[in-house]
Amino acid sequence: MNTPSKILVVGGSGFVGTAVASRLTRDGARLVVPTRRRERARHLLTLPAIELVEADVFDPPTLARLMDGVDAVVSLVGVLHSRPGAPWGPDFARAHVELPTRLVTAAQAAGVRRLVHVSALGADAAGPSEYQRSKAAGEAAIRAAGTGLAWTILRPSVIFGPGDSFLNLFAGLVKRFPLLPLGGATARFQPVFVGDVADVVAASLVRPDAVGQTFELAGPRVYTLRELVEYVGRVSGHPCPVIPLPESLAMFQATLLECLPGPLMSRDNVRSMRADNVAAGVAQPWGRVPTPLEAVAPAYLGTANKRARLAAGLLRRD
Incomplete structure (x- = not known):
């Protein structure tokens, strides 16, 4: 072709x-x-x-x-x-x-x-x-x-x-809050x-x-959502305890967040996390070797790099 x-x-x-x-x-x-x-x-x-x-x-x-x-x-x-x-x-x-x-x-x-x-x-x-x-x-x-x-x-x-709306979202949250209540903390992602x-x-x-x-x-490794948030906290220089929420409280939290413009979380997002977001077979086709998260994320989540989080709309002027 x-x-x-x-x-x-x-x-x-x-x-x-x-x-x-x-x-x-x-x-x-x-x-x-x-x-x-x-x-x-x-x-x-x-x-x-x-x-x-x-x-x-x-x-x-x-x-x-x-x-x-x-x-x-x-x-x-x-x-x-x-x-x-x-x-x-x-x-x-x-x-x-x-x-x-x-x-x-x-x-x-x-x-x-x-x-x-x-x-x-x-x-x-x-x-x-x-x-x-x-x-x-x-x-x-x-x-x-x-x-x-x-x-x-x-x-x-x-x-x-760089510029994603996933890890940068949590980078902005762990910077602002001393602890983070988290729905779907045990949901698995790749x-x-x-x-x-x-x-x-x-x-x-x-x-x-x-x-x-x-x-x-998918990438080479499976993480729980809690592991990802804790990793982002360490790499960004803002380690933050994660408080897992049961789904009933996660749905209540999402209901409140839905009232915000450009909501961070919705009840539908919480329902999505009932199913693990993990590849059923090989991570990528044709024998490709996927790039590890740890090889890329520190470069744009580090405390000296605010540009990616600004792109996600998560930082206000200090």
């Missing part, structure tokens, strides 16, 4: 999208990156062969125009929170179900043959959370394309790296480095054995 020369990267201006865009441009690809506000994606302009387009990707005619001349699509859009609903809330429906469905329709209409869709580890039609169920429905929309579209689905665990995710996206676009496959992406 030839390397696509022009790739539409939907969700390309975010944390994962920036890493994917950087990786693909190193391979010589030209990228089209739609964004609702060009100003928010200006950091991508330092990369070669990037076309930023102000566009609403949820609008079918706009999506059809974006497909013009494209050889492949990378789908990266995801949200962590939604207004509640059944079987999932409207924000999950829009981002996780409707958009993948529209991407498939637009790609097939334009004759685009290749699509790589980044879903989530734990996506499950019968999962305990709306997030997991909506992610599974999005995957089903991709698979429904059948042989008319050469698709690959990637399922990463929680993703870490964090994966954002650079590894970008590498697998790039490989999936060119490897024939990636077509029609679903791959899990």
Whole structure:
């Protein structure tokens, strides 16, 4: 399979999208990156062969125009929170179900043959959370394309790296509080480095054995959430005792946090943690050796490095 020369990267201006865009441009690809506000994606302009387009990707005619001349699509859009609903809330429906469905329709209409869709580890039609169920429905929309579209689905665990919204979230919290009440403290995660995710996206676009496959992406080690928070505290220079909460109290805590703008936690997040976020088989495809958390996190969680946490919106001016 030839390397696509022009790739539409939907969700390309975010944390994962920036890493994917950087990786693909190193391979010589030209990228089209739609964004609702060009100003928010200006950091991508330092990369070669990037076309930023102000566009609403949820609008079918706009999506059809974006497909013009494209050889492949990378789908990266995801949200962590939604207004509640059944079987999932409207924000999950829009981002996780409707958009993948529209991407498939637009790609097939334009004759685009290749699509790589980044879903989530734990996506499950019968999962305990709306997030997991909506992610599974999005995957089903991709698979429904059948042989008319050469698709690959990637399922990463929680993703870490400079500017992430996972470890940086806890780095901001342990700095502010003398102890941290924590729901889901025993939930297990297998964090994966954002650079590894970008590498697998790039490989999936060119490897024939990636077509029609679903791959899990994880790091080399499994941690409980409590272990991760305690690690972040040590590395950031703000060790913080963790007080595990039973689910009833975690749900109460999440109910209060949902009232905040840009909530740190939701009841649906708590329900997601009933299922371990751990790879069922190999951590990454094709014999890849995943990057350890400890090899990367200290560089951006250390006390001298505030930029990543600022990117997560967790630090105010001292």
